[in-house]
Amino acid sequence: MAGSSYGTIFRITTWGESHGKALGVVIDGCPAGLELGEEDIQRYLDRRKPGTSALTTQRKEDDAVEILSGVFEGRTTGTPISLLVRNTSQISKDYSDIASCYRPGHADYTFDTKYGFRDYRGGGRSSGRETIGRVAAGAVACKILERLGIRVRAYTRAIGPVEIDPSRYEEALRLSTPTAMPDAEANEKARDYLAQAREKGDSVGGCMECLVDGLPAGIGDPVFEKLDANLAKAAMSIGAVKAVEIGDGSLVSRRCGSENNDAFFCAADGSVTKLTNHAGGILGGISDGSQLVVRAYVKPTPSIYQPQKTVNQSHENIEIQIRGRHDPIIVPRAVVVFECMTAITVLDAMMLNMPAKLDSLENFYRN
């Protein structure tokens, strides 16, 4: 399994390289009857588009999506939805210097070892452009989740040492700041921090956070297909992510059980909630009705404008100087990818959950 598919019932298959003719995704298993237009998808793709601020690469990428199948008279038909984005602004000559050498922090060496050769124009399949398919499919998943009363939102939690203060969270900022930080003050500080890195020809890392509200309890499975296990895979499958946390994450390792356990509480209306949410909305791999909290830590962009030691294909030690246009940080553009992967994971788990009880199956087919 070359691994370009994700999901079991709501299943996506992405394809395309940074400098090929096009990129895209096939969504198989999308329920029939969803109103869907290209604008629904474009809105999400635009969030990962570069060139929107000084923070991101200066390349111009239009990334206009075309729906090729699976939608008839404005509604999904239940058959595969094929989405296509043509590559328009990729200039191959920019990358000729790296054709025969292995850039540190990139997948050049591992691709050559695995496949015998590689598409050396940019990152090829391991480019950030690979995520176009994920985002296009995620836009559809998000639209379905909205219909179910579920809201998924990701944002930048930290850029280098600059962290947001959750008490200053403003939803409007989440989609409008160039850093994707929902905190005006942190956004300013982060821009300064990034400007310094850029001046040195260096790059920086950061942290993304994704919240899911409205997810009912009971979603996920108890062993290998734990909801948190799949959320971790989804996040870690995004290039440059090196750590994933659920709820309070690594902090719990230093806590006592008496601090970390979330007490259940029954409200006046009879509904069960938890007094705290250290668990991040998942117990035993299954959603508990609280907010899902997932965090992903991203490494600094490996493409930097400083000379670096490395090896070429002839296995000679050399020094390289990367040119071209690269983001000094991946995080602000990766946030929507994280949101989309989370949405797909949650939606697929909800679909898989439908026959968990015999009663559900019986009600479904008897009525």
Place this chain on the structure above:
Amino acid sequence: MAGSSYGTIFRITTWGESHGKALGVVIDGCPAGLELGEEDIQRYLDRRKPGTSALTTQRKEDDAVEILSGVFEGRTTGTPISLLVRNTSQISKDYSDIASCYRPGHADYTFDTKYGFRDYRGGGRSSGRETIGRVAAGAVACKILERLGIRVRAYTRAIGPVEIDPSRYEEALRLSTPTAMPDAEANEKARDYLAQAREKGDSVGGCMECLVDGLPAGIGDPVFEKLDANLAKAAMSIGAVKAVEIGDGSLVSRRCGSENNDAFFCAADGSVTKLTNHAGGILGGISDGSQLVVRAYVKPTPSIYQPQKTVNQSHENIEIQIRGRHDPIIVPRAVVVFECMTAITVLDAMMLNMPAKLDSLENFYRN
């Protein structure tokens, strides 16, 4: 998919509850010709056995494994290997107090919500005993990996605030200390720390680390089936794990690219290595030939001996007092589970990698 299977070619299916008749695993896709006896598997199961020290629960669990199929004249036949462990010391009455209430930090509430009712004797399917199948299967994966020159080893990296010092690492201690810490000094400190928690009827968390040596470059896939994505899923699917890191993990989010990039280097013998290994052995989802480094953070055992607020099945707010025998920490027994899940993940990725090049396929079938 109820999610009790893991892996694609080397595929395991576990089953069993804490207080059922037995637990076990079916390994499908194990290559034919491996010498295998019950003692190979028992050795791993014994590492997760409780009652070996004051740190772990005082229950006596024999957990003797029986090979029911797939082995003929001492060698695997290529057909499914069924492994069985009878439950012998589970006493159901110990758990009668929790039948109708939702223990904080446990999966009682989420199971009831998902399935309509639950096996309330102990953790049922979400008990730590579920991992018996994983460990039994992992023992087989480890034996195969050894044949391929690959060594997987996990140990306790931290218990609460007590961390090991890698410079004091002693392999002999890894399998012999009650904390599974490979550092004598940290082991001592951790025991003190645990003794204090136990006195208060409280529990603590910790951190596990797993290293894989000898893995060739080129293993893993570039998009959704990244090796690190699958390692993250494998780790996060272990109950109580709340965070996973690859290589330097969350630390990279505060680094610059110039610090974080690992320079490639060509040794005198022509082999390519990296001068540092911040990446933890994986670039672009594919192994780079360096040591794999995976870390998993574990929450404190939710069963504590202090009164806790919670809710019962009738949705009344109540206070409970958990009784019975519970580990004050899960980590020392979970380490072998982590090792086994990592081994299965790596082995499966190696099998899936075989037809990646046309040359490989051609050589395989032409010769």
Place this chain on the structure above:
Amino acid sequence: MAGSSYGTIFRITTWGESHGKALGVVIDGCPAGLELGEEDIQRYLDRRKPGTSALTTQRKEDDAVEILSGVFEGRTTGTPISLLVRNTSQISKDYSDIASCYRPGHADYTFDTKYGFRDYRGGGRSSGRETIGRVAAGAVACKILERLGIRVRAYTRAIGPVEIDPSRYEEALRLSTPTAMPDAEANEKARDYLAQAREKGDSVGGCMECLVDGLPAGIGDPVFEKLDANLAKAAMSIGAVKAVEIGDGSLVSRRCGSENNDAFFCAADGSVTKLTNHAGGILGGISDGSQLVVRAYVKPTPSIYQPQKTVNQSHENIEIQIRGRHDPIIVPRAVVVFECMTAITVLDAMMLNMPAKLDSLENFYRN
């Protein structure tokens, strides 16, 4: 994938060899809340038991099933159901003559080629005893289908040239005649035919038919996962089946469209039916609400009591004489296997179908 699992949501994994310690199955994804006891399963296993008449092998096989997990207080819990059948009457010495030679019509040669060696005691994994797991799991699927108002029944349609006459169909005979023929006259003729074959030390083939009543329209998928495609796979995965038909099967190849098309018809109550059912209940891979009709053609038992030319492991041309106890025909015992595989296929397709419409998903989670 060594291929011992079947199904996507209702997923079974079988294991065991003819002469190993035991055989069994793990059912993962069974909905919670089904009343289930060993007797529900035993009833189906008894239908494939040999020694019930002169037609079947004289071996005594008890095949008593034990439920090891997944059932609590008489109901399924939603977690994996592990079913075990110990091998009690297998006598290995019976088979010593065939250890080093390749029996015609058996899988000895192909197993040795694929795996390098084989469990030479009986058929090993390719023995008819492998189907114990399928039948045990199928019993559970059938019980669920009954709850949904769906009835699956298979029977012997032909033994050699002796065919049943559908107009003489008697349901009571289906489960009681030694031939599994639901037609008293055909049963008598078939017994005579079999007696003759047995006298010559020869064996015969036959045909099985399976009908599914009560299946709603809309089950199955339009492309690769067509319901008929999966029913064909299910049937052909039973050892010795060499042909599969849906509805009128191969006869349609000689028909004109005007004869073969089934006209739709709307009854007085507004329900849509078809005036004929040449299609066997499936159009475009999806059930159409009519009776499902599947047929499977079975080759004569390869074990015969006549000298046969073959080759041994040293690649010498030899003559062999098979001894031991073998059915002169497989069909009467395979009928329940066919029924069970059909039931599992249909149930799994029904589970997968649940989120096909957005409305269904919305109703499920909104109410």
Place this chain on the structure above:
Amino acid sequence: MAGSSYGTIFRITTWGESHGKALGVVIDGCPAGLELGEEDIQRYLDRRKPGTSALTTQRKEDDAVEILSGVFEGRTTGTPISLLVRNTSQISKDYSDIASCYRPGHADYTFDTKYGFRDYRGGGRSSGRETIGRVAAGAVACKILERLGIRVRAYTRAIGPVEIDPSRYEEALRLSTPTAMPDAEANEKARDYLAQAREKGDSVGGCMECLVDGLPAGIGDPVFEKLDANLAKAAMSIGAVKAVEIGDGSLVSRRCGSENNDAFFCAADGSVTKLTNHAGGILGGISDGSQLVVRAYVKPTPSIYQPQKTVNQSHENIEIQIRGRHDPIIVPRAVVVFECMTAITVLDAMMLNMPAKLDSLENFYRN
């Protein structure tokens, strides 16, 4: 799983409707290093193109394929290969008469029931045009198999009552006669037979046969993933196929074991063959080194030019008269689809087989 994907390691995902913008396929898991150009694929697509003779529909379909990804400098890179065919000659108004009624023998009714509505322009997703993606992917599989010395070829075995005589088989005719019959005499007779049917506005069925030469012994799995089970699924997943046979197929049900068993024989060079091949090259689900023989029976095209009784969406009994351009027989164009599905199945089984022996795994990674 909406079921638009097929294969495990060599995995294809098709998409597109008869009257949408385009159709296509994503091939994931194609080994790196295969020389591949659009002409390799076009050659196969042209074999399913209509309008090449009086026998097939008079529509003009260009079906020009475009490679969008996965090929760099003329060779496959190991990443997904996306293939696109734009729909150019589909005229929607031709189909306006069928928008609200259920054509007999078509999937109109089942689609409406499953999905709530359907793309009523032509067959939508259940159109024969859906097979464009299968053929495009199959062309790649065939090219790889050729490199491994394996040859897959399908042809028309019968049209209505007109059967080919294998003794008159001419390979040149297989790809050149309008019937796809490799026998000049049968081709002539079949054309006459078809002309008569066409005159009456009727349609006819037929039989396709596929042979695989050069496949080594040992490919396939012993239980659910039997090679023959997967070949049956592959064939039955082609629209209009109602029966599948392996080797002598349904004939074996009337044979004695002494006739039907294929004797093994060791040739002078030490190689093992069989003296006959009733089994069609598969024993116990695993290839035995003989020629694979698969047969598929196809129903007459449901679109006929005679008035037919049926039901409309308002559940009224009506009479319809289908117009438009339709093949009087599907078989000659379906032959290449059958060939392609067989090739994909065989190639995928070969890839999955690679780690069957520990020795193979060890040799692969040790050398």
